[in-house]
Amino acid sequence: AQSVTQLGSHVSVSEGALVLLRCNYSSSVPPYLFWYVQYPNQGLQLLLKYTSAATLVKGINGFEAEFKKSETSFHLTKPSAHMSDAAEYFCAVTLSTGNQFYFGTGTSLTVIP
Amino acid sequence: ETGVTQSPTHLIKTRGQQVTLRCSSQSGHNTVSWYQQALGQGPQFIFQYYREEENGRGNFPPRFSGLQFPNYSSELNVNALELDDSALYLCASKAGGLWDYNEQFFGPGTRLTVL
Numbered sequence: 001a002q003s004v005t006q007l008g009s010h011v012s013v014s015e016g017a018l019v020l021l022r023c024n025y026s027s028s029v030p031p032y033l034f035w036y037v038q039y040p041n042q043g044l045q046l047l048l049k050y051t052s053a054a055t056l057v058k059g060i061n062g063f064e065a066e067f068k069k070s071e072t073s074f075h076l077t078k079p080s081a082h083m084s085d086a087a088e089y090f091c092a093v094t095l096s097t098g099n100q101f102y103f104g105t106g107t108s109l110t111v112i113p
Numbered sequence: 114e115t116g117v118t119q120s121p122t123h124l125i126k127t128r129g130q131q132v133t134l135r136c137s138s139q140s141g142h143n144t145v146s147w148y149q150q151a152l153g154q155g156p157q158f159i160f161q162y163y164r165e166e167e168n169g170r171g172n173f174p175p176r177f178s179g180l181q182f183p184n185y186s187s188e189l190n191v192n193a194l195e196l197d198d199s200a201l202y203l204c205a206s207k208a209g210g211l212w213d214y215n216e217q218f219f220g221p222g223t224r225l226t227v228l
Contacts, residue, residue, distance in 0.1 A: 036219075043117070043203055043219035044156070090155050100169050101146075101217070103155030 002027045004091045006104035014112045019063075019078040021107045023091030026072065033074040034092040034101070035065055044090065050074060061085070086111045117142075117206050117220035125226045126194050134189040134223045138206030145187040146217065147179060148203040156203055162187055163210045191225075199227045 007022040025031055032051050036044040048059025055067040061084075065076045074091060091104040118137045126132050138145050144163045148156035158171035162181035176192040185206070191198055201224050205217040 041221070043221045044205075045219070046216055049216070092155075100158045100161070100171065101148075101156070102158070103148075105153075105155045 002031065002093050002095060002102050004033075004093050004102060004104040006089075006091050006107050008107055009105065010108045010110070012110040012112060013081045015083055016080050019076070019081045019085065019109065021076040021089050021091075021109065023065075023074045023076065023104060024072050025074060025091075025093045027093060027095065029095055031093045031095065033065075033067060034094070035059065035063070035074075035076050036090045036092060036103075038088040038090065038106075040087075047076070047089075081109075081111045083111050083113065085109060117204055117218050119202075119204050119220040119223050121223060122221070123224045123226075125228065127228050128194055128196060130194050130227075131190065131192045132194060132225060134191075134202050134204075134225070136187045136189070136204030136206075136220060138185045138187065138204075139218050142206035142208050142218070143185050144207050144210060144213075145181055145185065146205045146207075147187070147189045148205065149173070149198075150201040150203055150222070151197075152200070159189065168210075194227045196227050199225060201225075 003026045005024045034049045035047040048057045050067045058064045063078045089107045092101045120135045146161040147159040150156040161169040165181045178190045180188045201222040203222045204220045207215045207217045209215050
């Protein structure tokens with residue numbers, strides 16, 4: 001079975017501080033991993049994706065994530081938080097042989113001025 | 114280019130009723146997926162349609178059913194509504210089929226409340 005676990009349902013950082021949102025996956029086959037962001041009353045927007053190419057993936061809005069197979073992790077980072085980064089973030093996994101996405105329970109990011 | 118649109122934006126139903134939610138996929142996209150997002154949870158996969166046929170289904174009962182039309186728009190139907198069906202229902206579309214890992218684009222969702 002495939003799944004993702006997001007550690008920390010709520011994360012607060014100061015504006016300008018490092019953002020680190022954690023995601024660990026479980027997959028019986030090489031996974032495809034994604035990070036999505038959801039603003040209030042909106043759908044999901046893709047931040048970045050890992051599809052077995054480079055392990056360090058750069059996404060939009062200054063976010064990046066590193067695929068670490070040995071740690072089964074795909075943590076999301078941003079060097080300097082901005083007020084506009086406050087949102088809900090979801091990690092998701094899909095198989096190399098299928099399209100069903102499995103989402104984590106989400107991490108709510110608060111940015112403190 | 115028009116993105117994924119969903120209608121209605123909000124809906125209130127009572128237990129036992131039936132509901133139909135609609136999704137228009139992004140131009141050029143022939144695959145549509147539906148997700149249920151309960152409050153405080155991540156989206157849960159309901160099913161996916163490709164070329165008007167269901168080609169994947171999550172752990173949802175048969176009272177959740179769908180259709181995809183020749184123009185690739187889609188409907189989600191839920192019969193015999195239960196209180197736990199209250200959620201945000203998201204539609205996502207992408208180009209290609211089962212073996213294409215193209216980006217899914219999500220619509221804004223339909224907020225269903227069951228009383």
